[in-house]
Amino acid sequence: MSAVTAVIEASGLVKRYGRTLALDGLDLTVHRGEVHGYLGPNGAGKSTTIRILLGLARATSGRVSVLGADPWREAPRLHRRIASIPGDVALWPALSGGETIDLLVRLRGGDVRADAYRRRRAALIDTFRFDPSKAAGTYSKGNRQKVALLAALAHPADLYVFDEPTSGLDPLMEGVFLKEVGVLAHGGATVLLSSHLLGEVERLCDRVSILRAGRVVESGTLDELRHLTRTAVSFDRGHLTEADLRRIPGAHGVVLAEGRVSLALDSDAVAAVLPALGSLGVTGLRVAPPSLEDLFLRHYGDEVPA
Amino acid sequence: MVWVLLRFRLRRDRLQLAIWTVALFALLLITASAMASTFPTAADRAGVLRIALVTPALLVLRGAPQGPGLGGITVFEIAAFQALLVGLMSTFLVVRNTRAEEDRGTADTLAATAAGRTLPSVAALLEAVVANVLAAAASALGLLAGGLPAGGSIVFGAALGAAGCAFAGLGLLVAQVAPASRPANGWCAALVLAAYALRGIGDATGTARPATLTLTPAWPSLLSPIGWVQATRPYASDDLRPALVALAVGAVAGAAALAVLRIRDLGAGLLPQRALRPAASPLLRGPIGLAARLQRGSALGWGVGALLLGLLGGDLADLVLRQLGNDPAVSRIIVRLAGGSTGLVDGFIGVIGAFVGVLAAAGAVQGAIRLRQEEAAGGADQVLSGAVGRVRWLLSVLLVAGTSAAAALVVAGLAAGAIAVTVRPDGAAGGFGAWFGTMVWQLPAVLVLLGLVALVFALVPRATVPVGWFLLVAAAFLGEFGTLLDLPAWLRELAPFTHSPAVALRDPSYAGAAWMTVIAVVTVGLAALVLRRRDTVP
Numbered sequence: 001m002s003a004v005t006a007v008i009e010a011s012g013l014v015k016r017y018g019r020t021l022a023l024d025g026l027d028l029t030v031h032r033g034e035v036h037g038y039l040g041p042n043g044a045g046k047s048t049t050i051r052i053l054l055g056l057a058r059a060t061s062g063r064v065s066v067l068g069a070d071p072w073r074e075a076p077r078l079h080r081r082i083a084s085i086p087g088d089v090a091l092w093p094a095l096s097g098g099e100t101i102d103l104l105v106r107l108r109g110g111d112v113r114a115d116a117y118r119r120r121r122a123a124l125i126d127t128f129r130f131d132p133s134k135a136a137g138t139y140s141k142g143n144r145q146k147v148a149l150l151a152a153l154a155h156p157a158d159l160y161v162f163d164e165p166t167s168g169l170d171p172l173m174e175g176v177f178l179k180e181v182g183v184l185a186h187g188g189a190t191v192l193l194s195s196h197l198l199g200e201v202e203r204l205c206d207r208v209s210i211l212r213a214g215r216v217v218e219s220g221t222l223d224e225l226r227h228l229t230r231t232a233v234s235f236d237r238g239h240l241t242e243a244d245l246r247r248i249p250g251a252h253g254v255v256l257a258e259g260r261v262s263l264a265l266d267s268d269a270v271a272a273v274l275p276a277l278g279s280l281g282v283t284g285l286r287v288a289p290p291s292l293e294d295l296f297l298r299h300y301g302d303e304v305p306a
Numbered sequence: 307m308v309w310v311l312l313r314f315r316l317r318r319d320r321l322q323l324a325i326w327t328v329a330l331f332a333l334l335l336i337t338a339s340a341m342a343s344t345f346p347t348a349a350d351r352a353g354v355l356r357i358a359l360v361t362p363a364l365l366v367l368r369g370a371p372q373g374p375g376l377g378g379i380t381v382f383e384i385a386a387f388q389a390l391l392v393g394l395m396s397t398f399l400v401v402r403n404t405r406a407e408e409d410r411g412t413a414d415t416l417a418a419t420a421a422g423r424t425l426p427s428v429a430a431l432l433e434a435v436v437a438n439v440l441a442a443a444a445s446a447l448g449l450l451a452g453g454l455p456a457g458g459s460i461v462f463g464a465a466l467g468a469a470g471c472a473f474a475g476l477g478l479l480v481a482q483v484a485p486a487s488r489p490a491n492g493w494c495a496a497l498v499l500a501a502y503a504l505r506g507i508g509d510a511t512g513t514a515r516p517a518t519l520t521l522t523p524a525w526p527s528l529l530s531p532i533g534w535v536q537a538t539r540p541y542a543s544d545d546l547r548p549a550l551v552a553l554a555v556g557a558v559a560g561a562a563a564l565a566v567l568r569i570r571d572l573g574a575g576l577l578p579q580r581a582l583r584p585a586a587s588p589l590l591r592g593p594i595g596l597a598a599r600l601q602r603g604s605a606l607g608w609g610v611g612a613l614l615l616g617l618l619g620g621d622l623a624d625l626v627l628r629q630l631g632n633d634p635a636v637s638r639i640i641v642r643l644a645g646g647s648t649g650l651v652d653g654f655i656g657v658i659g660a661f662v663g664v665l666a667a668a669g670a671v672q673g674a675i676r677l678r679q680e681e682a683a684g685g686a687d688q689v690l691s692g693a694v695g696r697v698r699w700l701l702s703v704l705l706v707a708g709t710s711a712a713a714a715l716v717v718a719g720l721a722a723g724a725i726a727v728t729v730r731p732d733g734a735a736g737g738f739g740a741w742f743g744t745m746v747w748q749l750p751a752v753l754v755l756l757g758l759v760a761l762v763f764a765l766v767p768r769a770t771v772p773v774g775w776f777l778l779v780a781a782a783f784l785g786e787f788g789t790l791l792d793l794p795a796w797l798r799e800l801a802p803f804t805h806s807p808a809v810a811l812r813d814p815s816y817a818g819a820a821w822m823t824v825i826a827v828v829t830v831g832l833a834a835l836v837l838r839r840r841d842t843v844p
Contacts, residue, residue: 056687057841070524076695084691090684092600093409095582095590102586104598107692112586133584137409137486138573 005032007159007190008053008067013062015048015214022048024214025062030192030207035185037201038194040211047087049211052164053192054084064227066160068164070255080109083152087163087194089144097147098125100136104151127176141168153180160191166200178204198232230264233283237261248276251286258283314781315403316436323437325772326395330388331451337384337787338452342376344792351379352519358382359514359521363623366506366817367661370521370536372570372602373628377458380449385540388585389532391443392470396434397439403430404478405487406558408573417572427567431560432476440571442467443662458541468549468556469531473498475559476531482566485575492607499611505533510622531555531626591676593694593702600680605710607715614663616718616745620725623735625653651736651809653742653811660803662718663748664713664782665749667755667803671778673707674759678770680843683750690842697834704760704830711752719745735809742754743809750822751802755781758827764836767843 008030015023023045030036040046051057053066055075064071069078091100101121102112110117125132130146141148145168152160159222161179166174181204184191195201201208202222209219230252237259245254250273251263261282265273277285316323345351351374358371365371369386404427406412417423446463450456477494484490508527515521520542527533537548570576589595634827676699680686689699723741727733759774767775772780784793785803798804805818 044663051687051841055693056690058839076693076698079691079693082691086684086687086691088684090688092596093488095599096584098584099590103590104692105593105687106586106695107593107689110694131752133581135582191799196493 006030007032008036008064008066009191010049010053010064012061013052013064014050014060015045015052015057016060021206022214023052023059023062026214027216028209030190031188033188033206034206035181035191035193037099037205037208038125038192038211039196039198039201040194041196044211045214047163048214050084050087050161050192050194052083053161056081056133059141077108081158082161083108083155083157083159084161085148085152085163085165087143087167087199089148090140091098091136091144091147093135095136096133096141097130097136097139098132100147101132101151101154104148104157108155110155117155121150124150124154124180127180128173142170142173145169145171153184157187158190160189162191162195163192163194164218166195166197174200180255231267231270232262233265233270233277233279234262234284234286234288238281238283239301240280242281244280248280249273308425308429308432309776311421312415312432312621315429315433315787319399319433323440326437327440327444328717330391331439331448333388333391333783334380334384334445338376338380338449338454340715340792341380341383342453345379346645348374355382356516359516361666362510365512365521366618366622367657369505370509370512370523370527371519372536372539372542374519375541377449377454378654380454380688381462381536381540385466385535386502386505386532387444389466389469389535392438392497393473393501393531394495395441395500396438396470396474397480398491399434399437399497400474400477401481401487401490401494402705403427403433405481405484405490405575409487413572417552422653423572424564424567427564431474432783434477435471438467438470439472441470455541457544461538461544461546462535462540465540465549465552466537468552469535471556472531472534472552472559473501473556475556475563478563479559479566482563482570483576485577489603490575490716492604496607501530501532502812503614505531505637508533509536511524513710526741543704593689593699595705596674596689597676597703601706601710604672605669605706607711608665609714610709612665612714612718613656613721615662615665616721616741617725619655619662620722620735620741621719621729622658622725623654624729625722651734652740652808655736655740655810656808658722659744659748659806660785662715662722662745663751663803663806664778664785666714666718666748666753667781668778669714669751670711671759671774672708673710674704674756674763675771675774677703677760677763678767678774681767682844684844686842696842697839698738699832700760700764700834700837702757708745708753708756709768711756712746715745715748715752740810744806747807747809747819748803750819751781751806751824753826754802754822754829757826757830757833760833761829761836764840 001081006029008121009025009029010028013023013026013028014021016113024047026045028038028049038046038049048057052059052064053071055071055073055078058072067078067081071078081101091097094120095103105117112118116164124130128146128150130143130150136144136147149165152162160181166177169177178200181191185204193201193205205222207219211217237256240261244262248263250265250268250269253267254263314327317533345354352645355371355374358368369382371382403411407416407426413426416426442462442463445466446459449462451458476497478491480497481487481490482659484493505523505527508523508530509521512521512523512527523533523536527536531552534552538545566576590599677686680703682687690696710842719742721840722745723738726735726741729735755777757768762773763770781801781803784801786799788798788801788804802822807814807816807819
């Protein structure tokens with residue numbers, strides 16, 4: 001089935017840089033029309049994967065297909081249908097931001113004189129509060145990022161590949177960008193969103209793959225992965241007995257320490273559990289939504305000193 | 307604090323400084339020994355200098371004669387060229403440690419520490435002083451090792467180091483004004499070349515003293531740091547006062563630069579950035595348009611240089627002819643200096659043609675080196691993330707580099723030919739076709755260098771920049787000085803310029819040009835094949 005609907009299909013990808021193993025048998029499937037979150041900390045191999053998907057680097061071994069073609073051999077043809085934002089946005093210092101956007105769109109085969117493009121570009125420049133007439137060499141990190149975002153968003157594509165697209169953006173602009181990605185998703189585009197910001201991914205993505213040391217260790221819909229993102233709940237123990245605590249439905253890993261009770265709840269079950277906590281009359285209740293840390297600690301906990 | 311910065315930079319630049327030091331040493335050692343073996347007796351040397359004194363082209367390209375001693379003729383031969391190299395070394399070093407760091411953002415990191423905004427520039431100047439002390443010692447040792455007396459050798463080294471310090475100060479001043487590091491480097495190169503040209507004009511229009519075989523340069527030489535090196539007259543009067551002038555100029559320029567640094571922002575030159583087009587012009591539409599946009603500044607610079615050299619050559623041909631044309635003995639030596647052509651004017655056209663060829667090749671090499679710079683900076687990935695394959699990108703950059711080099715040759719050929727037939731309508735200073743053809747037929751040699759740099763880029767990307775410039779300097783040195791230094795034929799013939807057709811001759815051979823074109827095509831083809839199979843590497 002995936003052969004029919006898969007936009008990105010990689011299996012057993014290995015990439016070596018000299019003696020460094022950047023990818024170690026990576027499998028990744030992204031279906032048509034989904035927003036796919038690609039999660040992992042720095043150095044896990046996110047950018048290497050994306051460079052291979054874009055045909056900028058060649059896999060040492062393994063198979064990869066993007067939009068039904070081999071990206072290494074057919075990059076130019078494929079790139080007419082792909083919009084990408086690199087992890088490290090490099091611009092030509094002497095070109096203005098506006099010139100760069102037009103050039104990047106033209107390099108993808110877009111017509112910068114078309115009315116649709118000009119309207120879209122003007123609207124994006126306005127939304128992102130961007131000054132296109134400055135030399136790219138004088139832009140701040142956030143503004144450099146905007147050049148890449150605008151070039152990717154201004155011309156339609158079948159597949160969007162974003163490598164940590166919001167790095168350097170202020171929270172306001174991050175919100176604007178995520179809204180634009182939502183619009184793309186609504187329009188049926190396929191998006192691969194690499195990030196280490198769980199909130200960003202959770203808000204937008206239908207499916208998520210988690211990368212560790214060059215392998216995908218978890219992959220699935222957010223619902224499927226919900227067990228990874230439990231909500232941490234704690235409250236004062238007070239007079240509660242262990243029997244009371246056992247009556248809390250769906251509680252995982254109950255710990256008693258320093259007069260407090262700590263436990264984890266499946267994130268979608270929190271609301272259902274609150275009445276039970278209320279009937280126990282707990283005090284000092286603290287509910288911490290699942291964070292990137294919680295998710296990562298499951299997979300990376302052994303690397304963090306206790 | 308400043309010592310911490312200086313130590314850090316010396317550590318980072320140690321390989322580069324070592325290469326410069328060894329190269330400067332070797333250049334003087336080779337020149338001094340070659341002079342001793344080519345012109346062993348004072349009579350030999352007097353013969354050459356007698357001709358040089360009345361040949362403006364030689365005075366422009368070499369220097370002011372300093373008498374028939376072995377030291378004197380060595381200084382005449384190489385001093386200006388060596389000072390040119392030291393000038394480029396010093397100015398580029400200063401720009402690299404100031405504006406280039408500002409463009410990269412590392413200057414902000416330093417400025418945020420206790421080093422502040424000024425100390426990194428002070429450290430850059432100090433590093434330039436260290437580099438010039440090394441250059442001075444290497445030069446003096448090179449001359450000593452070549453068998454020349456200690457006194458003059460030390461004076462020459464000191465004068466050279468002082469000139470380098472002057473260039474470092476002036477370079478730092480230029481760096482304050484230019485809008486970014488790349489233009490700053492271009493302006494610095496122009497400054498050093500202008501110093502060379504100013505000295506050339508002063509020497510060519512100076513007062514010759516045939517009795518002592520010396521020449522007192524006219525005033526333009528006295529405005530040039532390269533002229534000050536000559537003015538110390540090593541092995542003759544050993545006068546260190548001009549070197550003190552150079553040091554004073556360097557100190558004043560450096561202090562002025564530091565004063566400007568106090569009133570400008572980091573990352574911005576004194577000249578404000580003008581607003582750019584908010585949208586791309588129709589020309590900026592693909593990899594060729596981008597390459598043209600990125601290379602246009604430097605291409606324009608090399609084009610102007612070629613134009614000036616062409617005008618100078620065409621104009622001087624008449625003088626050469628008038629002053630020397632009737633003396634067969636003189637003609638023979640000039641022809642030898644010119645590289646073995648048959649006639650006086652033909653030989654002269656060949657010399658100027660090869661110089662223009664080197665200039666155009668420098669532009670082409672700089673353009674091809676862009677491949678690596680674009681790859682390292684990430685611009686190549688941006689292009690390759692569009693609907694552009696690696697081979698098309700490679701060929702686009704090379705096409706623009708080759709075309710601008712060809713344009714420089716055409717401009718120089720047109721200028722030289724037009725001037726030559728204007729000053730001598732009878733065609734005695736060389737016909738339009740001879741001038742134009744000689745220059746334009748340098749193109750195959752230029753393309754060989756272009757192809758070699760492309761191949762190096764494909765095979766060993768990280769070596770592209772140093773190896774590219776090394777190939778150019780080696781080709782220029784072997785081509786320009788190979789005959790005069792009596793280097794073995796196989797070594798000379800490694801330089802592509804020695805195979806350019808001598809179009810000015812009655813029956814020129816185009817076989818070399820054909821072979822070089824084949825080599826250029828093959829190297830570019832190989833580069834494309836290799837690049838198709840490798841990743842872009844940061």
